[in-house]
Amino acid sequence: MKKLIFLWVLVFISCSSSKFDKVNGVSFVSSREEVAQRHIDPVLDVQANYAAIMPFGFIRDLDSPELVFNTDRQWFGERREGAEQYIEKLHQNGVSVMVKPQIWIFDGQFTGNMKMPSEEDWKKLEGSYEEFILLYAKMAEETQSDIFCIGTELKTFINERPEFWNDLIQKVRAVYMGKITYAANWDEYAKTPFWSELDYIGVNAYFPLCEKQQPTIETLTQGWQPWKTKMRELAKQEERPILFTEFGYRSMDFTGKKPWLVDRNQMDVNLKAQADATQVLFDEFWSEDWFAGGFVWKWFMQHDKVGGQDDNRFTPQNKPAESVIRRQYAQVRRSSR
Template identity: 65%
Template structure:
């Protein structure tokens, strides 16, 4: 029996070995109240991550408000420019590359993709405010020598209604920041994003619905990926750009792959197997593809020992079987 178990382990290690080679094996490194210490970074290293997304925030009152408030002393340290610089410095010291990925937070957690103005005057005000916000962080990315800069996250209506603005904004960003650029399009938005040719990666927040099973098997999940994967690969070929999952992940709960984007306090039963299976399926489907650049798992908190665990049904893989899946597929040997 022991020999059989050892053989299975060896097969698993062999099948996973090398899948993460040359890929962006990233974590979405959640902004905190405090500075990052070496002990926080050690846990990222242990999971074999070679990239981290750093996410400063700007705040908007509601979906039709044009004014973005950012980089204030009322924000958490990690949500500010000073915090982003400190986080990036610490990660770079440990050989971990960084995508700087500024986010917008709308009061009461309204979805940013619905943000739209009601008048031309308000649209112009939003454009001016967003430009100030994003160019501030483009400068931060340049100062910190960030490896990738994400120009926006899940802003479908803003992009749809003002495509010319975004084209001009990308040119302004490139005048400041000299690294690689992407945009984090929502899973149901990316196919209509009009400026992929102007960026270096097709960025997707990959919360695609895959299965309505309580605990879908890896095989069922891979089958669920098939139609989505074909469309993603076709777009990559059409635009001649690699695909980057700017976010991917699953909650450790029943039905995790039915609506993977759910972020409310949805009280489904904890299901650690479903989360681990879903991560395994995404790695096996994408990390071996030449057109696929990698991705950033959602999400990773700096106080590792205090989060996640077997009673937690949220997104983080920390202190769950999903963490072992992540570490195994991120291994680069």
């Protein structure tokens, strides 16, 4: 009888742990300089257990096949040398890492619309992108990073060139032994064709929730329900957990209307809306067993110089939303011990 009770206790502990074993991440923005302990301390203070490291490649225009990456002209954190240094410092502090190489198109054009004018240009892009991704996949293996992301918001590229992506996944698997995902935009993930080949269904979670200038907890919660239902169904269908490869809100009015906006508008600062939207997201997802966690967008190294009461951008730093994140991440850490 005692043995049976003990087994039931083990099952209960196992189930409880899996419920709370989440990726509690921040998207760690690349910088010109090396990362030091003073830059990591705020990550630890907010109780994050993961950071996304994001080396960059650059493209001139939506129809340009030339991807430039890992050059001396880039910031330190945007190239391999810097990414390695960031990862080493995070690992020294017990923070796990997702390596998430990304493309920046001149003037901030949306990567999902990138399309080549000819077969020749598609081939050039594919060759360059494969080199880009495998460079960082090998680095992720060498640094023993926990997750590798094969791309971010590349809807048209994937739709137009599915065979390339199937081959790329296999090539990544050959050099990287950790878990793999892809960061699909919120309006793309449902039709991404290769989830069964990956470990996580990666979603950049900028879902429109409500159109109110000052959204309430109730309207934000209601806004999540149809999206949440669809993600739950996809996770069950693909037998893969959902991972929010990016999530976050602007600290401004109408924050739930078009959460993906990165323009320089002067919308009134609304710190409460950002904090409330962040809390609702945690309430809706963090206790779900089909949900793996996520990475807050975005977290800057110079913590004491960013965000604050007058900032209407995405970062939660030095705003009420930072306290919301700390409270949630601390709860999950305590529960997973």
